[in-house]
Amino acid sequence: MDEVSEYLKNEREQEWRVTLRGNMKNKERIQIERVSMTEQDPEKRNKDFTEVNCGLSEEEARREAQRCLDCVNPTCITGCPVGINIPKFIKRIEAGEFLESARVLKETNTLPAVCGRVCPQEVQCEQACFYTLKLNKSPVAIGHLERYIADYEQNSGKMSVPDILEKNGVKVACIGSGPAGLAFAGDMAKKGYDVTVFEALHEIGGVLKYGIPEFRLPNRVVDMEIDVLKKMGVKFVKNFIVGATASIEDLKKEGFKAFMVGSGAGLPNFMHIPGENYIGIYSSNEYLTRVNLMNAADPEYDTPVISGKKVAVIGGGNTAMDAVRTSKRLGAERSIIIYRRSIEEMPARNEEIEHAQEEGVEFMNLHNPLEYYADENGRVCKMKVQKMKLGEPDASGRRRPLPIEGSEFTMEIDTVVVSVGVSPNPLIPQSMKELDVSKWGTIIVNSDTMHSSVEGVYAGGDIVRGGATVILAMGDGRKAAESMDQYLKTREF
Amino acid sequence: MNKIIEKEYFSEAVVRLVVEAPHIARRRKAGHFVIVKTGEKGERIPLTIVAADMEKGTITLIIQRVGVTSAKICELEVGDVITDVVGPLGKPTHIEKVGTVLTSGGGVGVAPLLPIVEAFKQAGNRVITVLAARKKELIILEEQMREHSDEVIIMTDDGSYGKQGLVTNGMEEVIQREQVDLAVTVGPAVMMKFATMLTGKYNIPTVASLNTLMVDGTGMCGACRVSVGGKTKFVCVDGPEFNAHEVDFDEMLLRLDSYKTSEAEAYENYLSNHPKSK
Ligand SMILES: Cc1cc2nc3c(=O)[nH]c(=O)nc-3n(C[C@H](O)[C@H](O)[C@H](O)COP(=O)(O)OP(=O)(O)OC[C@H]3O[C@@H](n4cnc5c(N)ncnc54)[C@H](O)[C@@H]3O)c2cc1C
Ligand SMILES: Cc1cc2nc3c(=O)[nH]c(=O)nc-3n(C[C@H](O)[C@H](O)[C@H](O)COP(=O)(O)OP(=O)(O)OC[C@H]3O[C@@H](n4cnc5c(N)ncnc54)[C@H](O)[C@@H]3O)c2cc1C
Numbered sequence: 001m002d003e004v005s006e007y008l009k010n011e012r013e014q015e016w017r018v019t020l021r022g023n024m025k026n027k028e029r030i031q032i033e034r035v036s037m038t039e040q041d042p043e044k045r046n047k048d049f050t051e052v053n054c055g056l057s058e059e060e061a062r063r064e065a066q067r068c069l070d071c072v073n074p075t076c077i078t079g080c081p082v083g084i085n086i087p088k089f090i091k092r093i094e095a096g097e098f099l100e101s102a103r104v105l106k107e108t109n110t111l112p113a114v115c116g117r118v119c120p121q122e123v124q125c126e127q128a129c130f131y132t133l134k135l136n137k138s139p140v141a142i143g144h145l146e147r148y149i150a151d152y153e154q155n156s157g158k159m160s161v162p163d164i165l166e167k168n169g170v171k172v173a174c175i176g177s178g179p180a181g182l183a184f185a186g187d188m189a190k191k192g193y194d195v196t197v198f199e200a201l202h203e204i205g206g207v208l209k210y211g212i213p214e215f216r217l218p219n220r221v222v223d224m225e226i227d228v229l230k231k232m233g234v235k236f237v238k239n240f241i242v243g244a245t246a247s248i249e250d251l252k253k254e255g256f257k258a259f260m261v262g263s264g265a266g267l268p269n270f271m272h273i274p275g276e277n278y279i280g281i282y283s284s285n286e287y288l289t290r291v292n293l294m295n296a297a298d299p300e301y302d303t304p305v306i307s308g309k310k311v312a313v314i315g316g317g318n319t320a321m322d323a324v325r326t327s328k329r330l331g332a333e334r335s336i337i338i339y340r341r342s343i344e345e346m347p348a349r350n351e352e353i354e355h356a357q358e359e360g361v362e363f364m365n366l367h368n369p370l371e372y373y374a375d376e377n378g379r380v381c382k383m384k385v386q387k388m389k390l391g392e393p394d395a396s397g398r399r400r401p402l403p404i405e406g407s408e409f410t411m412e413i414d415t416v417v418v419s420v421g422v423s424p425n426p427l428i429p430q431s432m433k434e435l436d437v438s439k440w441g442t443i444i445v446n447s448d449t450m451h452s453s454v455e456g457v458y459a460g461g462d463i464v465r466g467g468a469t470v471i472l473a474m475g476d477g478r479k480a481a482e483s484m485d486q487y488l489k490t491r492e493f
Numbered sequence: 494m495n496k497i498i499e500k501e502y503f504s505e506a507v508v509r510l511v512v513e514a515p516h517i518a519r520r521r522k523a524g525h526f527v528i529v530k531t532g533e534k535g536e537r538i539p540l541t542i543v544a545a546d547m548e549k550g551t552i553t554l555i556i557q558r559v560g561v562t563s564a565k566i567c568e569l570e571v572g573d574v575i576t577d578v579v580g581p582l583g584k585p586t587h588i589e590k591v592g593t594v595l596t597s598g599g600g601v602g603v604a605p606l607l608p609i610v611e612a613f614k615q616a617g618n619r620v621i622t623v624l625a626a627r628k629k630e631l632i633i634l635e636e637q638m639r640e641h642s643d644e645v646i647i648m649t650d651d652g653s654y655g656k657q658g659l660v661t662n663g664m665e666e667v668i669q670r671e672q673v674d675l676a677v678t679v680g681p682a683v684m685m686k687f688a689t690m691l692t693g694k695y696n697i698p699t700v701a702s703l704n705t706l707m708v709d710g711t712g713m714c715g716a717c718r719v720s721v722g723g724k725t726k727f728v729c730v731d732g733p734e735f736n737a738h739e740v741d742f743d744e745m746l747l748r749l750d751s752y753k754t755s756e757a758e759a760y761e762n763y764l765s766n767h768p769k770s771k
């Protein structure tokens with residue numbers, strides 16, 4: 001830890017930063033209003049898949065950067081799971097040195113253009129900003145600035161490739177190409193390892209590709225970040241399921257010395273209520289995969305999807321918001337969120353909820369589905385819902401939803417997306433009997449090293465946490481890389 | 494990218510392809526399948542691995558043309574590549590020596606049935622196979638089935654080949670004639686439904702290999718879900734074979750038609766743009 005504070009202190013004492021601090025008084029800095037990002041008109045954007053948030057202009061970014069006080073004790077960094085040197089990258093923006101700023105991001109973050117868009121900053125870095133903690137003001141827009149820089153670099157055609165230590169020829173494998181795997185791969189490549197990422201699907205990126213929709217995170221943005229990893233020498237093997245196409249034992253025989261499992265949460269949960277298998281009832285994974293990974297909304301592509309007129313999405317998380325906003329874009333007249341608790345208790349980010357509301361999504365909070373009904377072709381046409389009220393707080397501290405007897409009613413719908421969570425992907429645990437897993441199916445690791453119960457096998461991301469965020473998965477990937485490096489260094493090959 | 498190294502037509506609408514896939518060939522067991530996608534804009538569809546050659550590193554697929562994607566794959570030539578092939582997927586067939594096994598196949602189910610027939614025969618069972626189709630031209634893989642079965646009975650709806658009647662007529666004839674210890678049925682959902690009703694009447698344990706719609710094939714999406722014994726199961730990871738007497742075939746039948754209209758339109762469109770495939 002001390003090493004880190006030492007580094008931060010030294011960086012802060014660099015002449016250019018001292019000069020910048022002197023350019024403007026803190027009193028002036030805190031008078032500046034927080035920037036608000038331009039968004040596409042809701043009535044237009046809910047009809048296509050273009051990105052909702054437009055990004056900052058150069059002026060806006062530099063002005064926002066001036067707000068940052070370059071604190072002696074930059075608490076913001078403690079809120080970032082990958083420990084980005086936040087004041088340093090922001091001060092580079094204030095100085096107008098955008099490509100330099102991008103280098104700072106890449107010291108610790110493999111996917112800045114992704115994180116700047118989808119991190120729940122309000123509960124991470126921005127929550128730990130001096131403005132939030134001490135001034136009771138809106139925090140510095142760290143996420144917006146991160147996105148600005150990452151986009152600037154991507155558009156500049158001068159993507160920097162991080163420095164790489166001399167190649168050591170040691171082969172390591174990563175299972176899954178979601179954020180946990182990508183962060184791991186980037187760090188190991190930097191350390192000189194020969195990294196291969198195996199991915200079950202035909203595209204690299206995990207949830208970034210098949211789950212999070214184009215209007216929040218364009219695939220193009222993800223691909224550009226993956227290109228940098230390729231330039232760093234990371235190999236990607238698609239259509240390869242570790243545990244099915246080859247076992248970990250097979251890979252050991254091919255010379256792989258250690259493994260990182262970042263296989264994510266896969267299995268969709270259903271509610272197991274009557275009628276749930278009628279046509280037109282999707283899991284959110286299927287619905288989003290059809291649209292995002294398979295491009296079902298584009299007639300040029302072969303995969304179909306039902307674009308209903310009255311769509312009910314069951315659930316209150318990010319995934320539910322993504323599904324319901326997608327349904328609007330596929331032409332639904334009514335897109336309705338049905339969630340058993342109140343709007344305050346919804347786990348989705350506020351921004352997503354607000355965007356959904358602006359786009360005309362209806363919210364039926366404190367309602368729970370009981371049964372689905374189908375027409376003569378087996379297509380869902382109606383559902384029975386029950387009203388709920390909030391009782392005493394449960395173990396999670398949220399008030400428990402209780403059914404109100406006799407409040408059931410039916411409503412017409414023609415498509416349902418069930419978004420009530422996912423369970424860990426069972427492929428790896430099933431194929432490695434000696435791996436310790438919890439009763440929920442998550443892989444058990446030492447939380448300091450991310451090492452599992454099997455020697456040389458590390459794990460991180462949703463397969464360990466059950467369900468988390470992009471940046472937490474990335475933090476795990478980095479941690480696993482760090483300790484795998486230590487482990488491999490002590491061994492002779 | 495998996496290269497096609499052999500191609501053979503069994504009929505106008507049924508093609509056998511031998512495809513390079515060394516890893517899959519090494520791990521494949523009877524009952525496994527792959528997910529195949531052709532072209533950047535293609536759809537992912539499941540196909541059974543009918544055979545594998547570990548030394549050559551190849552797998553054999555038999556594809557029946559029923560819609561856009563199967564047509565596109567049938568049109569690939571030797572030297573072309575299939576963009577994406579992933580597997581082996583699903584649970585392998587549970588093979589055991591039980592005595593006499595009565596297998597039945599129809600339509601798209603005949604190809605997936607072949608490796609099962611082969612494996613039961615190899616395990617030392619007496620294997621009787623009933624193949625059914627609407628008419629003579631649609632009977633496929635007869636020769637290969639004969640090679641691995643003690644007896645093959647052919648049934649056609651119109652009597653143009655073998656005996657006239659449905660798959661169940663052929664099966665019942667066998668059941669009344671001799672002791673059957675296990676039945677295996679693979680084919681269109683309706684066929685499996687009636688085959689299973691028949692074996693139920695005679696209390697014969699029965700396995701059905703289900704061909705539901707799929708997207709990822711790895712247990713991630715739930716498109717392939719069916720009700721088995723009142724519980725929701727995912728065919729791609731829990732199957733594709735299940736105790737047939739517990740399968741809700743009516744539900745499966747409906748779900749198979751989820752995209753019937755749009756798929757039919759797409760196929761018509763495809764045919765009008767590809768005159769050679771008519
Ligand atoms: C719709 C949706 C929206 C979300 N929105 C946000 C958001 O706004 N902000 C946020 O921070 N988080 C969000 N999340 C959560 C976040 O995406 C996940 O926490 C994160 O992606 C987990 O990363 P991961 O690397 O652990 O796994 P994943 O991203 O799930 O990737 C795992 C990959 O491993 C592959 N795989 C699995 N098994 C094998 C195997 N045996 N062999 C080879 N490959 C295998 C899978 O195919 C997959 O590609 C969202 C999630 C969803 C579903
Ligand atoms: C585990 C498994 C193994 C399979 N093995 C083989 C195989 O070895 N050889 C083979 O030819 N096919 C096999 N199938 C079926 C094959 O996947 C489908 O025929 C294919 O997906 C059709 O795609 P399409 O785009 O050509 O037709 P679509 O346009 O999707 O469909 C055209 C017509 O076929 C019907 N149909 C679609 N999918 C299926 C299906 N899964 N079963 C029955 N009818 C269907 C539709 O209702 C429609 O009427 C298998 C399916 C599964 C699940």
Ligand code: SF4
Pocket residue numbers: 079080081082083084086109115116119121124125126142143146471
């Ligand atoms: S990666 Fe996420 S948590 Fe870290 S600084 Fe960027 S937005 Fe904040």
Ligand code: SF4
Pocket residue numbers: 067068069070071074075076077086087128129130131140142
């Ligand atoms: S805590 Fe806020 S103001 Fe201080 S350095 Fe971090 S971002 Fe800047």
Ligand code: FES
Pocket residue numbers: 706707708709710711712713714715716717718727728729730
């Ligand atoms: S095909 Fe997606 S879960 Fe089975």
